[in-house]
Amino acid sequence: MSNFGAFCLLLALCLSLYGLFASLLGAVLKQHRIVRSAERAAIASCASILLALVSLLYLLATSDFSVKHVVDSTSRDLPLFYKLAALWGAHDGSMLLWVFVTAVFSGIVVFQNRFRYRDMMPYVVAVLMFNLSFFLILNIFLSNPFKELVQVLPDGTMLKFSAPDGRGLNPLLQYWAMIIHPPILYLGFIGFVVPFAFATAALITRQLGDTWIRTTRRWTLVTWLFLGVGLILGGKWAYVELGWGGYWGWDPVENSSLMPWLTGTAFLHSVIVQERKGMLKVWNVLLVVITYLLGIFGTFITRSGIINSVHAFADSKLGIFFLYYMLLVLGASLYLIVDRLPYLKSERRLDSVLSRESAFLFNNLLLLVACFAVLWGTMFPVLSSWVEGTKITVGPPFFNNVGIPIGLMLLLLTGVGPLFAWRKTSVESLKKAFLWPVTLALLLCVVLLAAGMRNFYVLVSFTLSMFVLATIVQEFWKGTRVRVRKTGENFALALVNLTLKNKRRYGGYVVHLAVVLMFIGLTGNAFNRETSQAMVPGDEMQIGRYTLKMTDYHEGDTANYQYGRATLEVYSGGKLIRTMQPEKRFYKASEGQPTTEVALYSKPLEDLYVVLAGTSNDGKKYEITAHVNPLVWWVWFGAAVMVAGTLITLLPDRRTSFAAAQLTTAEAAEIETGVKAR
Amino acid sequence: MNSQATCRRVFRGLPGFNHWLLLLCLWAAAAPAQTPRDISREYKEACDRLVCQCGCNEQLSVCAMQNCSSATPMRAEIRERLQKGDTVDQIVDSFVARYGKKVLSAPTAKGFDLSAWIMPFVILCLGLVVVVWVAVRMARPAADAIEEELPAVDPRVEEELKEFEKES
Numbered sequence: 001m002s003n004f005g006a007f008c009l010l011l012a013l014c015l016s017l018y019g020l021f022a023s024l025l026g027a028v029l030k031q032h033r034i035v036r037s038a039e040r041a042a043i044a045s046c047a048s049i050l051l052a053l054v055s056l057l058y059l060l061a062t063s064d065f066s067v068k069h070v071v072d073s074t075s076r077d078l079p080l081f082y083k084l085a086a087l088w089g090a091h092d093g094s095m096l097l098w099v100f101v102t103a104v105f106s107g108i109v110v111f112q113n114r115f116r117y118r119d120m121m122p123y124v125v126a127v128l129m130f131n132l133s134f135f136l137i138l139n140i141f142l143s144n145p146f147k148e149l150v151q152v153l154p155d156g157t158m159l160k161f162s163a164p165d166g167r168g169l170n171p172l173l174q175y176w177a178m179i180i181h182p183p184i185l186y187l188g189f190i191g192f193v194v195p196f197a198f199a200t201a202a203l204i205t206r207q208l209g210d211t212w213i214r215t216t217r218r219w220t221l222v223t224w225l226f227l228g229v230g231l232i233l234g235g236k237w238a239y240v241e242l243g244w245g246g247y248w249g250w251d252p253v254e255n256s257s258l259m260p261w262l263t264g265t266a267f268l269h270s271v272i273v274q275e276r277k278g279m280l281k282v283w284n285v286l287l288v289v290i291t292y293l294l295g296i297f298g299t300f301i302t303r304s305g306i307i308n309s310v311h312a313f314a315d316s317k318l319g320i321f322f323l324y325y326m327l328l329v330l331g332a333s334l335y336l337i338v339d340r341l342p343y344l345k346s347e348r349r350l351d352s353v354l355s356r357e358s359a360f361l362f363n364n365l366l367l368l369v370a371c372f373a374v375l376w377g378t379m380f381p382v383l384s385s386w387v388e389g390t391k392i393t394v395g396p397p398f399f400n401n402v403g404i405p406i407g408l409m410l411l412l413l414t415g416v417g418p419l420f421a422w423r424k425t426s427v428e429s430l431k432k433a434f435l436w437p438v439t440l441a442l443l444l445c446v447v448l449l450a451a452g453m454r455n456f457y458v459l460v461s462f463t464l465s466m467f468v469l470a471t472i473v474q475e476f477w478k479g480t481r482v483r484v485r486k487t488g489e490n491f492a493l494a495l496v497n498l499t500l501k502n503k504r505r506y507g508g509y510v511v512h513l514a515v516v517l518m519f520i521g522l523t524g525n526a527f528n529r530e531t532s533q534a535m536v537p538g539d540e541m542q543i544g545r546y547t548l549k550m551t552d553y554h555e556g557d558t559a560n561y562q563y564g565r566a567t568l569e570v571y572s573g574g575k576l577i578r579t580m581q582p583e584k585r586f587y588k589a590s591e592g593q594p595t596t597e598v599a600l601y602s603k604p605l606e607d608l609y610v611v612l613a614g615t616s617n618d619g620k621k622y623e624i625t626a627h628v629n630p631l632v633w634w635v636w637f638g639a640a641v642m643v644a645g646t647l648i649t650l651l652p653d654r655r656t657s658f659a660a661a662q663l664t665t666a667e668a669a670e671i672e673t674g675v676k677a678r
Numbered sequence: 679m680n681s682q683a684t685c686r687r688v689f690r691g692l693p694g695f696n697h698w699l700l701l702l703c704l705w706a707a708a709a710p711a712q713t714p715r716d717i718s719r720e721y722k723e724a725c726d727r728l729v730c731q732c733g734c735n736e737q738l739s740v741c742a743m744q745n746c747s748s749a750t751p752m753r754a755e756i757r758e759r760l761q762k763g764d765t766v767d768q769i770v771d772s773f774v775a776r777y778g779k780k781v782l783s784a785p786t787a788k789g790f791d792l793s794a795w796i797m798p799f800v801i802l803c804l805g806l807v808v809v810v811w812v813a814v815r816m817a818r819p820a821a822d823a824i825e826e827e828l829p830a831v832d833p834r835v836e837e838e839l840k841e842f843e844k845e846s
Contacts, residue, residue, distance in 0.1 A: 244740040279816070350816035358813050365805045373798035380785065380794045387790050393729045394794065395737055395783035402798050530722060584744070594744045614744035 002067050005055030006146040008048045009096075012103070013136040015045035020129035027122035035122045039110045042125055045132065046107035053100045056093060056145050060086055066162040069093050069145040075168040075589035077559045082169050085179045088186075089169045091303065092145035097183065098299070099135045101190045106132055109194055117215065123201035131193050134325055138318055168589025171561070175241045181233040185257060188227025189295040192260060194219040195267075196292035199285050203336040208281060208343045213271055216288075218650065220271075224264040225646045231257055232639040243596030243611045245530060245627040247635065250399040255378045256298035259371050263291040266367040272504075273360050276422065278347025282337065283364070285344065289333040294371075296326050301378070352424035359417035366410045373402045404457055408464060411519055414512050415468035418475060436474055441467035461523040468516045472509050479506075503651050510645030517638030524606075524631025532613065534621035535566075544628040546608055547571040548580075553622055561587045563597075566612045566622055570601065577601075582612040582624070604637075606630040717760050724756045724766045728773055729783050737783045 019041035026034030059067050060083050063076055073089035074082075088094040106128040113121055139145070151159045172178065195216035202212035234254060235247035248254065267287040273280045300322035337344070350357055377394045385391040419425075419433040445463040453459055476495065483494035499506040533541040535550045542548075552567035563585045570578040583597035594614070601608040606628055613623040725739035732748040734741050738756075741749040752773070759769050773781050785791035 242740075243742045244736075246740070249736070249740060346816065350813055353813050361809050361813060365802075365809050369798060369802045369805055372801050376797055377794065384785070384790065384794075390779055392779050392785055392791065393735060393783055394785060395729065397726065397784035398794065401784075402795070406798070406802070531718060596742055611742075613742075 001055050001059055001064065002146040002148055005052045005059070006140075006144065008052035008055065009099075009136065009140050009144075009146070012045045012048035012052065012099075013133060013140060015041045015048060016103075016129045016132045016136060019045060020126055020133060023122040023125040023129065027126075032118070035118075035125070038122070038125050038129075039114065042110045042129060042132075043107045045129075046103040049096075049100050049103040049136075052146075053087075053096060056087060056096060057084055059146075060084060060093075063166070064162075065164070065166055066148050066160060067145075068147045068149055071149065071163045071166045073166070073169055075166040077589065078166075078169055079560065082174055082179070085173070086169045088182045089173055092139075092143040092147070094182065095135070095139045095143045096145045098186055098190065099132070099139050101183075101186050102128075102132050102135055102193065105190060105194055109197070113215075117211065119205050120198065120201040120207060120212070123204045124197045127197035127200045128193065131197075138321060142318055142321070166589065168587060171585065171587040171593055171595040172241060174560075174587075174595075175237055178233075178237045178241065181230055181237055184226050184233060185230030188223055188225075188230050189257070189260065189298055191219060191223025191226060192264065192288070192292045192295050194223070195288045199288040200333065200336065203285065203333075203340050206340060206343050208285075208340065210275055210278075213274055213284065217268075217271060220264065220268060221646060221650055224261065224268060225643065225650075227257065227261045227264065228642060228646075229639070231261060232636070236636065239632070240598050240600065241596065243598050243613075243625075245528065245609055245611075245625075245629060246525075247632070250377070250396045252378045253298070253302050255374045255399075256294070256301045259374055260291045260294040260298065262367050262371040262374070263287055263294060266364045266371075267291060269360050269367075270364050273357055277357060279350070279357065280360075281344040281346065282341065285337055287364075289330070289337075293326055293330060296322060296329070300326065354420065354425045354427075354430070356417065356420040356422045356425075359413060359420045363410070363413050363417060366406060366413060370403065370406045370410065373406060374399070377402065407519070407522075408457070408460055411461070411464045411468060411515070414515055415464065415471040418509070418512075419471055433471075433474075437467045437470035440470045455526055458523055458526045461519055465516045465519050465523075468512065472513050472516070475509055476506070499648060500651070503653075504649050507645050507647075507649030507651075510648055511642055512645075514638045514640075514642035514645055517634050517641055519638075521631045521633070521635030521638060524629065524634070527630045529628045530625065532623060532625040534616040535624050536621055541624065541626065543608075543626045544606075545572050546626075546628070548610065548624070548626055550622070550624065551579075560589075561585045564612065564615075564622075566624060568599070568610060568624070570608065578608075580608075580610050582610045584612045584614060602633050604631075604633045607632045720760055720766050721756060724760070724769050725753065727766070727770050727783055728752065728756075729781055731777060731781065 019038045022034050022038035022041065026032070026036075026038060056069070059070050060074055061080060063070065063074060063083070065071050069090055069092045070086075073086035073093065078086070086093065088097045106125075109128060110121075110125060113124070117124070148160050149163060151161050153159055195212075198212040198216045202208050231254075234257070238249060239245075239247035267284065270280050270284055270287060274284050300319060303318045303322065352358075377398050380394045381391050415437060419430065419437075421429065441463045444466040445459060448459055448462060453462075476498070479498045480491060480495045483489060483498050484491055487494065487497075489497060499510075529544055531541065531543045533539070535541065537550050537552055540547055540549045547570070549569045549571065550566060551569055554565050554567070556563050556565065563583050565581050565583045568580045568582070569576055570580055578601050580599035580601060582599040585595045585597060587593055587595065596611055596613075599610040601610075607630075609627040609629055611625045611627075613625045615622055722739060726737055728738045730736055730738055730741035730743075730746060730749040730752070732741065732743065732746050734743065734746075736742075738749050738752055743749065756769055760766075770782070779786065779791075785794040787795060
């Protein structure tokens, strides 16, 4: 089976290389049939990679320990679910997953556009196949998941052999969120290749109008959503599985996932300006190139070993190839952009600095600066070792201090941007639009100050959150009220129809609402409390309003791991509210490597987070660490709202809308601008 | 005028209002001096500022390895020195003297390290200048701009003409 898998990969490489050259040849010779054969090769390559993937899954499921990847990432006692998930548990298999997702995306693009954009498609296919070929070459020649175990005998002959058991899946990966986190993150990273392919094709064919933007907007949005969900799942995993009480540690690999998400967010905003006003064309192409390259950069960070990270794959030799690839893509893209500058001129001018277009410009600036700050902090240890010879650490204190002001400015713009009208906003209408949000925000600020809140960032964050929340509610309120008045619908129906009538706009507001909710959750970090105590059954510890009483300590054994479990009764106000059981697990296949199973009591106001940190030095007591983390619940809730908002914007358009048809142009404009039509 | 007079009457009516106000101000001024030392918060701060030296590259507050050869004694030392009355800065400085800058979880604000802190804000300022410049430049009246900036012939047509000339 391993030979079959390796053959499928080689076949896929041949097909993708054929697809690359045939599509280019077809474009140059203007031979439609050659282009078609290139497209079929792309789909066949996808099918071939699927077969390779199924082969590896079969090898993993049947515990074929003659294959190195199976030995490195599974063991006989591992449950089947984790055996299959071990596909991406080690470097070689994770590359195969990457290649598979790339091939599937390429196949979907080819199939979706088989009758559309025929001028552009040869180049789109060429870029997709170039990208796929690069990863296939790495996967086959430098990190082949079908590599078999070989023993070199003293006489130089090589003998294949099978290991008695595997090393097991990294215990930290044996958690549901971690199982789905990498594939979802890959969908996010890899998906940006599609907008990049269309942007490159648009540059080559000089069709730099809105076509490539409209074609790829949904792709970008879906990709952006996957990347966001991947980031959140990673955070959830870190929170529940690592046991240090937080969900974001500014690890280099986490950062490298955040960067394309930030530039992708910038692109999703600036693309609106190009669609509506024909402006920012160069900027949009640049953003797509940067976002795609940052996706590759994330892979480079993970697989080069250049920076220490809990996520990095050790001893990978691939780093240098990613570097060359990124330089090649960057050079070619910049050349194309410079060469096509005359075609990238703005169609319209900015009517006023006080306009939504300007707000989008500032939003893009802040997102790009945030991305730069993350990149700068991530790469600074490398820079510092070049300049000073010492590899320093750039950890959370740096990112928090630099990131918080930028994040708060972004939060402010989230509220301010939608209050500006397109083209020009009069000071009078601005005053009207700002009145309630500013009043409510200032009111909250005064209440917080009176309640004794003195932390500057917390005050600003809550005040701005209230401001943005009020602007969003105001936008929905104004639109719905107009609809109720004109159509006679009840308020709830009018609200739903308003949202469905302009899904991009109101779905976008729901995403903004999610941002506010997440900021509220992030601000809760300022109030985190933590305490540790060595305990025996019968002992009590106090944290915040909770009293934790240890009632039991129990050790047990499963096929996969041994565990120690503490039982703690949680009292609040003298009343028993919960029993919590934090665990320490020792996975057998991983030589007893301990992992933490956090006990969590999560409520909207605060989380009680209890960890069994280990035994005391004399082995007679159990070290219990308890955290009270306020408002964390809002981070996960905000993430769910963000998914909902994005899905609203992705809903397909209905050709007719029963109530919308009754609205006049002036009434639609009233909803659009929030100013009553005269 | 009337309301001011009423206010004065009400306050005058309160027993010893001025004394209470004075006491409140004195209490507020004295409050920070009376706040007991929050050792657990200082311990958390020190652990956040230092990196475990076992190779995990995590802050002391994050390294979750059981009985870690580096984090466990470092944490014990921090706890002990805080109990003795040392400040967080003194403790951090002593660890830097022992391990070098690599023990810190963030760059210092000196020498080359300073650039880590200021560069994002330099880029922000430069970006602001560029965005404002672009906005002002783009906001010029469209009428003058069109003649200056748009090529006389559509670039695509121009390109095709060039190709035609080559072929002929």
